Amino acid sequence: MKNTGILFFPAFDWSLGETHPEREERLLYTQEQLFEEGILDLPQIKQFAPGMAPLTKALLAQAVFPSPEHHDLDAHLIAAGSTLILGDALAKGQIQNGFALVRPPGHHAGATVLGNRGFCTLNNEAILVNHLRAEYGYQRIAIVDTDVHHGDGTQDIFYHDPNVLFISLHQDGRTLYPGSGFVEEKGGPNAWGMNVDIPLPPGTGDEGILYALEEWVLPRLQAFKPDIVINSAGQDNHFTDPLASMNVSARGYGRITERLKPDLAVLEGGYSIEDALPYVNLAILLALAGEDYSGVVEAKRPTRPEVPLSQIKPYIQELKREYDQVQANWLWRAEASLPGGYWAYIPRTIYYDTEGFQEMRYDRVRQCSHCGGTVYIESRRPPFHTRHALVRVPFAACPECRQAGYDLWEYLIGRMESVTFQDQPGNVVQFWHISKGVKVFGPSDPRP
Amino acid sequence: MSQVGIDVGGTFTDAVLLTEGVITKKTKVPTQENLLLTLLNALDQLDVAGKELEHITVSTTLVTNGILQRRLPEGKVYLLPGSGMKMESFAWPIPYEVLSGEIDYRGREVVQPNDLEWYRAAQQWKKERESNLVTIVGKFSHRNKIHEERLATVFRQADPQAHIALGHDWGQANFYRRSLTAYLNLTSTELFTQFASGLEQAVAQRGIRAPIMVLKADGGVLPLSRIRPVETVYSGPAASVLGAMAQTDASSFVVVDIGGTTTDLGIVLSNSPLLSSRGAQIGPFATLVRSLAVRSVPVGGDSAVIRQGKELSLARYRLGPAFCLGGPVPTPTDAMCYLGLVPFGDRQKAGAALASLMQPQELAQTAQHILQMVAERIAQEIESLEKEWREEPAYKIWGVLHPHEALQLHVWASGGCASGLKTYLEERLHTKVRIGRYPEVSNAIGAALARPTFSCTLHLDTVLRRFRIEETGEQGIWEGSKRPHLEVDTFLEQVALRLAAAQGIDLRDAQKEEFDFFPIVQEFKTVGQIVRGALHVPPGVRGRIS
Numbered sequence: 001m002k003n004t005g006i007l008f009f010p011a012f013d014w015s016l017g018e019t020h021p022e023r024e025e026r027l028l029y030t031q032e033q034l035f036e037e038g039i040l041d042l043p044q045i046k047q048f049a050p051g052m053a054p055l056t057k058a059l060l061a062q063a064v065f066p067s068p069e070h071h072d073l074d075a076h077l078i079a080a081g082s083t084l085i086l087g088d089a090l091a092k093g094q095i096q097n098g099f100a101l102v103r104p105p106g107h108h109a110g111a112t113v114l115g116n117r118g119f120c121t122l123n124n125e126a127i128l129v130n131h132l133r134a135e136y137g138y139q140r141i142a143i144v145d146t147d148v149h150h151g152d153g154t155q156d157i158f159y160h161d162p163n164v165l166f167i168s169l170h171q172d173g174r175t176l177y178p179g180s181g182f183v184e185e186k187g188g189p190n191a192w193g194m195n196v197d198i199p200l201p202p203g204t205g206d207e208g209i210l211y212a213l214e215e216w217v218l219p220r221l222q223a224f225k226p227d228i229v230i231n232s233a234g235q236d237n238h239f240t241d242p243l244a245s246m247n248v249s250a251r252g253y254g255r256i257t258e259r260l261k262p263d264l265a266v267l268e269g270g271y272s273i274e275d276a277l278p279y280v281n282l283a284i285l286l287a288l289a290g291e292d293y294s295g296v297v298e299a300k301r302p303t304r305p306e307v308p309l310s311q312i313k314p315y316i317q318e319l320k321r322e323y324d325q326v327q328a329n330w331l332w333r334a335e336a337s338l339p340g341g342y343w344a345y346i347p348r349t350i351y352y353d354t355e356g357f358q359e360m361r362y363d364r365v366r367q368c369s370h371c372g373g374t375v376y377i378e379s380r381r382p383p384f385h386t387r388h389a390l391v392r393v394p395f396a397a398c399p400e401c402r403q404a405g406y407d408l409w410e411y412l413i414g415r416m417e418s419v420t421f422q423d424q425p426g427n428v429v430q431f432w433h434i435s436k437g438v439k440v441f442g443p444s445d446p447r448p
Numbered sequence: 449m450s451q452v453g454i455d456v457g458g459t460f461t462d463a464v465l466l467t468e469g470v471i472t473k474k475t476k477v478p479t480q481e482n483l484l485l486t487l488l489n490a491l492d493q494l495d496v497a498g499k500e501l502e503h504i505t506v507s508t509t510l511v512t513n514g515i516l517q518r519r520l521p522e523g524k525v526y527l528l529p530g531s532g533m534k535m536e537s538f539a540w541p542i543p544y545e546v547l548s549g550e551i552d553y554r555g556r557e558v559v560q561p562n563d564l565e566w567y568r569a570a571q572q573w574k575k576e577r578e579s580n581l582v583t584i585v586g587k588f589s590h591r592n593k594i595h596e597e598r599l600a601t602v603f604r605q606a607d608p609q610a611h612i613a614l615g616h617d618w619g620q621a622n623f624y625r626r627s628l629t630a631y632l633n634l635t636s637t638e639l640f641t642q643f644a645s646g647l648e649q650a651v652a653q654r655g656i657r658a659p660i661m662v663l664k665a666d667g668g669v670l671p672l673s674r675i676r677p678v679e680t681v682y683s684g685p686a687a688s689v690l691g692a693m694a695q696t697d698a699s700s701f702v703v704v705d706i707g708g709t710t711t712d713l714g715i716v717l718s719n720s721p722l723l724s725s726r727g728a729q730i731g732p733f734a735t736l737v738r739s740l741a742v743r744s745v746p747v748g749g750d751s752a753v754i755r756q757g758k759e760l761s762l763a764r765y766r767l768g769p770a771f772c773l774g775g776p777v778p779t780p781t782d783a784m785c786y787l788g789l790v791p792f793g794d795r796q797k798a799g800a801a802l803a804s805l806m807q808p809q810e811l812a813q814t815a816q817h818i819l820q821m822v823a824e825r826i827a828q829e830i831e832s833l834e835k836e837w838r839e840e841p842a843y844k845i846w847g848v849l850h851p852h853e854a855l856q857l858h859v860w861a862s863g864g865c866a867s868g869l870k871t872y873l874e875e876r877l878h879t880k881v882r883i884g885r886y887p888e889v890s891n892a893i894g895a896a897l898a899r900p901t902f903s904c905t906l907h908l909d910t911v912l913r914r915f916r917i918e919e920t921g922e923q924g925i926w927e928g929s930k931r932p933h934l935e936v937d938t939f940l941e942q943v944a945l946r947l948a949a950a951q952g953i954d955l956r957d958a959q960k961e962e963f964d965f966f967p968i969v970q971e972f973k974t975v976g977q978i979v980r981g982a983l984h985v986p987p988g989v990r991g992r993i994s
């Protein structure tokens with residue numbers, strides 16, 4: 001039995017459109033199930049009330065362009081804020097683990113935010129991780145993403161962070177949105193090996209995903225020895241999910257939770273609103289609380305063909321071999337306009353499916369053997385020519401990278417439309433906009 | 449017109465006669481083992497025989513005590529839990545038997561019952577039963593009662609004398625609580641009915657024709673004949689909250705009713721007592737009985753003060769009245785008496801009591817220290833109650849953007865020794881403490897002036913064409929449109945009017961909750977809606993004491 005916190009925030013008055021998967025109805029039956037089971041009456045379960053995250057908290061993890069005011073962030077700030085409330089309860093020892101059962105989700109929202117993508121705008125787990133590091137001094141944090149989609153946003157945010165291990169288990173990107181998450185994506189140059197993507201074939205069921213967990217994820221976690229483990233607990237691996245093609249059951253999710261033992265689980269996707277969510281959420285919550293979840297049985301039975309374990313085993317073994325063999329290959333160069341040192345240059349594009357546009361990204365990270373290195377990201381949204389920049393001084397930055405960050409921030413002001421400067425060790429974000437000047441978001445900003 | 453209010457407490461029973469908002473008579477009689485005799489004694493003291501009265505309202509501990517002292521008859525419990533959480537995850541204070549059949553969260557049948565198993569269970573019961581009381585509760589029966597009703601039929605076929613309670617009559621979610629609530633209500637029915645008919649007869653013999661009302665845990669009243677027995681639990685704390693409301697013009701405050709061994713707390717916000725977000729807990733039984741958000745703190749004027757080494761502490765029990773009133777041990781009342789804060793007691797005895805705890809030269813200091821401890825314990829509980837209210841979960845964006853404001857609530861204190869604690873509570877809580885004019889009969893005033901509460905909560909599924917009413921457990925067919933709007937408003941009003949008329953309740957003060965509309969989507973098309981809405985008459989008082 002574990003003292004388990006639950007923060008249930010179904011956002012019953014919020015949707016991305018009447019028939020959109022992310023709609024009012026999404027957690028309605030989960031509420032019916034949890035309330036009817038009376039799970040909140042279990043002595044070890046404590047319910048927490050939702051709250052709104054201060055914008056500072058979000059900006060310490062993500063840059064919002066062209067400016068935060070440009071977006072309607074209320075719902076997203078409540079989902080993130082609710083996650084923080086559970087994080088605080090955990091850090092203060094009021095609970096032993098917790099489940100942020102909140103909407104909207106966040107794991108497709110990356111380091112730069114130009115709009116909603118994959119139903120996400122703010123990344124709840126990333127905001128939580130940086131909050132825990134800034135407020136409580138946690139150093140090593142692992143995020144295990146068990147949503148069926150690749151957690152590309154979370155990966156993007158922590159790709160250069162040597163103190164955050166990100167592991168994503170998902171349906172192979174060749175067969176599913178967002179099309180990324182292959183074994184080659186092992187982390188940035190200063191955080192090589194801190195990113196693990198495990199693409200699984202469609203049809204993988206309980207045994208297959210548990211095999212990957214036992215043989216790969218858990219040993220990797222053990223080697224990393226995190227202070228805290230966060231589970232992006234998406235539920236779209238379920239055998240009834242309309243957007244994906246996997247075969248995991250509610251009890252399978254219970255077993256994943258039981259083995260992974262996350263300190264905090266945060267709901268991500270999962271769009272089988274009737275046939276999966278009431279059961280999967282119940283199983284996860286029971287597993288966290290140390291209760292028997294073996295009685296949780298869906299009304300529907302699986303109908304998809306399941307990839308047998310005998311086929312999954314060699315597939316995963318091969319995948320792991322490939323992962324181990326991937327070699328880093330970075331192009332380092334000094335750039336006249338950038339502070340001293342060598343910088344890796346990583347250009348890329350990011351597709352925003354909700355509104356249908358592309359973001360052009362020019363990512364740079366400063367080579368450093370002492371810290372994660374200064375991160376400099378330039379962002380554009382063609383056909384517009386305006387440019388936006390994110391400069392990040394990472395947690396535990398060395399003095400040189402810290403100085404490089406400050407130099408870069410001062411240099412970029414006036415050269416872009418807006419610049420976000422994340423001073424993570426200082427727990428301060430500064431935002432400059434061409435028509436509004438500089439705004440400082442400090443740690444002392446009150447939580448509204 | 450005159451009203452009578454009677455509040456049965458653990459030690460004393462208070463009664464008042466009110467005429468046009470003025471207390472024309474009040475009395476206090478000892479609570480006896482026989483509740484009926486106690487009530488009649490109080491009535492006789494008020495001298496109301498043959499008088500024209502509007503009503504007599506009683507708040508009784510009959511059912512609460514029956515449950516807590518395990519004096520209720522036993523009955524068999526049959527549960528249909530289907531899949532989900534294990535039964536063993538909860539501590540069940542009663543034995544039960546599990547039968548087949550499963551309904552899901554929208555009220556669809558998932559697993560059909562095994563008819564043979566059901567039949568055998570009924571036959572077995574018929575052979576071995578100790579009483580004719582049978583409780584049948586299915587998981588999600590508040591969404592679809594079909595299994596409960598069919599199983600009831602099987603039991604009635606086995607024995608037409610079976611007295612059966614069904615879970616869906618308590619139409620709120622929570623299978624565990626619904627099971628226990630249905631069971632408690634069924635097993636307390638006989639006890640309550642006997643009491644009710646005894647009271648009715650005795651009142652009639654005194655030539656009083658006024659209706660007898662009973663106070664409920666939620667602060668509302670219902671006629672003796674209409675009330676569900678288990679709803680009468682914990683009406684005492686509700687009476688103190690209402691009593692406070694009847695004696696003040698303030699609209700928001702904390703109620704502190706300081707008794708002999710316990711202090712009851714409640715909150716009034718904008719003229720409505722705060723309702724608890726969960727049902728009442730009666731000993732080991734978690735129920736769905738709606739109740740006010742009240743707390744009982746095990747401390748009062750008669751709490752024994754104990755010395756352990758150099759430290760003083762307050763016991764959670766009472767060993768008798770205060771030493772200064774002839775009791776056996778020192779109590780907070782002795783401290784008040786010694787400091788001259790209350791107009792009763794033998795000050796010399798009070799001093800002797802305090803001297804038994806500390807050096808004689810420290811008596812005043814000791815007395816103050818004791819009262820600070822009492823104030824501290826009460827204050828902590830007040831703060832936790834306020835915190836619970838402020839941190840009530842919200843499920844909508846709107847609720848998070850419009851949180852409960854942090855209010856500086858003043859305290860309204862009642863009870864025999866309220867005046868003795870006034871300054872200590874003020875000091876500790878940094879807020880004003882007011883004391884009513886009739887602290888000793890405050891609860892009886894609350895009972896006399898309590899008004900009926902009403903609530904009608906609709907849950908409608910236009911795709912499955914079913915509606916349910918939470919408070920009565922009514923389930924029916926929806927014949928309206930798939931995407932109703934104004935239609936559902938009218939529907940709720942009609943149901944509410946029908947229910948209110950049956951209970952003789954005036955809906956003019958009813959408050960309507962904002963409807964929740966959930967579009968139901970299948971294959972990317974909206975096929976209908978789930979609609980939730982409610983209408984309430986919150987607890988309150990009919991008038992104020994002048």
Ligand SMILES: [Zn+2]
Pocket residue numbers: 147148149234236268269270
């Ligand atoms: Zn997903």
Ligand SMILES: [Zn+2]
Pocket residue numbers: 368369370371372373374397398399400401402
């Ligand atoms: Zn560095």
